[in-house]
Amino acid sequence: MTARYRRHPELRLAPVEGEGVVLHLGTRRYFSVNDTGLTLLELLAAPCSLGDLVAALVERYEVTADEARDSVRSFVDGCLAARLLVIDADA
Amino acid sequence: MTSTIGLTCDDAPLCRALARWLDHTRLEPPDGLGLDVRVADAPPPPDVRTPFRQPGVVVRSGPPQGGVRVWWEVAPAFAELAPGATVARVTLSPAAIRELDLCTSSFLMTVLIFLLRRAGWHHVHAATAVDPEAGRGWLVAGDAAAGKSTTAALLATRGWAVGTDDLAFLAAGMDGRVSVAACRAPIALRVGGRRLLRLIGGIPRAERDKFTFWPEDLGGVWAPHVAPDIILFPSIGDGRSTATALGRRDTLVELVRWSAWVVLEPELAQPHLDLLGTLARQARAFRVTLGRDLFDHPDRLRELVA
Numbered sequence: 001m002t003a004r005y006r007r008h009p010e011l012r013l014a015p016v017e018g019e020g021v022v023l024h025l026g027t028r029r030y031f032s033v034n035d036t037g038l039t040l041l042e043l044l045a046a047p048c049s050l051g052d053l054v055a056a057l058v059e060r061y062e063v064t065a066d067e068a069r070d071s072v073r074s075f076v077d078g079c080l081a082a083r084l085l086v087i088d089a090d091a
Numbered sequence: 092m093t094s095t096i097g098l099t100c101d102d103a104p105l106c107r108a109l110a111r112w113l114d115h116t117r118l119e120p121p122d123g124l125g126l127d128v129r130v131a132d133a134p135p136p137p138d139v140r141t142p143f144r145q146p147g148v149v150v151r152s153g154p155p156q157g158g159v160r161v162w163w164e165v166a167p168a169f170a171e172l173a174p175g176a177t178v179a180r181v182t183l184s185p186a187a188i189r190e191l192d193l194c195t196s197s198f199l200m201t202v203l204i205f206l207l208r209r210a211g212w213h214h215v216h217a218a219t220a221v222d223p224e225a226g227r228g229w230l231v232a233g234d235a236a237a238g239k240s241t242t243a244a245l246l247a248t249r250g251w252a253v254g255t256d257d258l259a260f261l262a263a264g265m266d267g268r269v270s271v272a273a274c275r276a277p278i279a280l281r282v283g284g285r286r287l288l289r290l291i292g293g294i295p296r297a298e299r300d301k302f303t304f305w306p307e308d309l310g311g312v313w314a315p316h317v318a319p320d321i322i323l324f325p326s327i328g329d330g331r332s333t334a335t336a337l338g339r340r341d342t343l344v345e346l347v348r349w350s351a352w353v354v355l356e357p358e359l360a361q362p363h364l365d366l367l368g369t370l371a372r373q374a375r376a377f378r379v380t381l382g383r384d385l386f387d388h389p390d391r392l393r394e395l396v397a
Contacts, residue, residue, distance in 0.1 A: 010357065012360045012361050012364055013364075014343060014347075014364040014365065014367060014368045015368065016339045016340055016342075016343045016368050016371050016372060017339045017340070017372070019339070019340040020340065020343070020368075021340070021343045021344055021347055021364070021368075023347065023353065023354065023360065023364060025153070025354055025355075025357050025360055028143075028354040030344070030347050030348075030354075032340055032341070032343075032344045034340075
């Protein structure tokens with residue numbers, strides 16, 4: 001079964017000119033994100049697989065699927081470590 | 092002037108003292124907010140939520156019960172704001188009332204900060220000022236050691252309008268910009284800041300080794316509201332003063348950093364963040380090192396961000 005991810009419910013986003021700040025109300029930590037990170041987190045308001053995220057990056061940015069896959073994998077791993085994402089219970 | 096914040100209290104002398112305090116803050120949020128104060132020594136209810144600590148004050152908020160509870164650590168005092176409520180229920184012990192000045196400036200001001208959030212006013216640790224020549228609003232955000240008060244006092248000596256040296260409340264203005272309301276309180280300078288500004292006088296505030304000055308004492312005026320065009324994030328340095336422009340994202344990160352309460356009360360976090368985002372877009376921001384040259388050339392700060 002393909003894992004699907006979504007934003008932690010205690011996450012709040014503040015976009016500013018394509019980038020932004022992410023605030024986790026539970027851990028009381030905040031992070032800045034670049035335009036790619038903001039794009040991914042906005043998509044992750046709904047459950048997404050890694051493939052969904054890779055496809056979105058390939059469509060929006062001038063990157064190959066391999067490059068996008070590496071970026072998405074790294075971003076999702078980092079977000080999971082910081083509890084910014086959860087694995088969707090319906091996956 | 093009568094505060095727009097309502098007050099009920101079962102102790103007449105205490106009620107008069109608290110009404111005076113509220114009036115002195117000059118805060119005029121939208122109608123409907125209130126403090127309901129009673130005198131008792133009753134212990135506060137148990138609460139297992141993760142505490143959020145500030146000097147002398149403990150706050151618990153969020154799930155499962157929602158709302159916010161505030162404890163004072165100096166003497167027994169407790170306040171509760173139920174989810175969605177616009178009236179804070181406050182219990183003060185006789186011991187807390189004996190320390191009423193400290194109680195209002197510490198515990199009750201924290202309660203007020205949470206109450207004001209219910210009206211869309213969100214606190215940021217910042218000083219505010221208006222440049223009398225350019226007409227631009229300034230917000231100077233940072234912690235207690237950043238130099239906010241010294242900067243506010245310096246600007247007041249140059250005839251600027253100063254709103255506050257720490258208690259600033261962001262709110263959405265009618266024009267889509269963020270406006271910042273100031274809590275009326277004297278600028279509190281440490282002994283070193285007072286000496287660098289070559290000031291004499293001031294009212295000693297024994298409990299924190301500071302001297303207080305009203306903006307008017309220093310040649311300035313009071314600014315109840317400021318719409319920031321310039322944001323400074325200062326720190327104190329030994330060399331010459333410098334300023335580095337910040338991008339919007341870094342500005343927002345800094346604003347979040349100095350808005351400690353943004354992480355509390357989940358239902359109010361997003362509107363608070365949205366205001367910070369609007370502010371990051373509306374103003375130019377700088378990370379500033381405040382050097383001693385400022386005290387010989389006080390207009391240098393304005394030149395650095397011109």
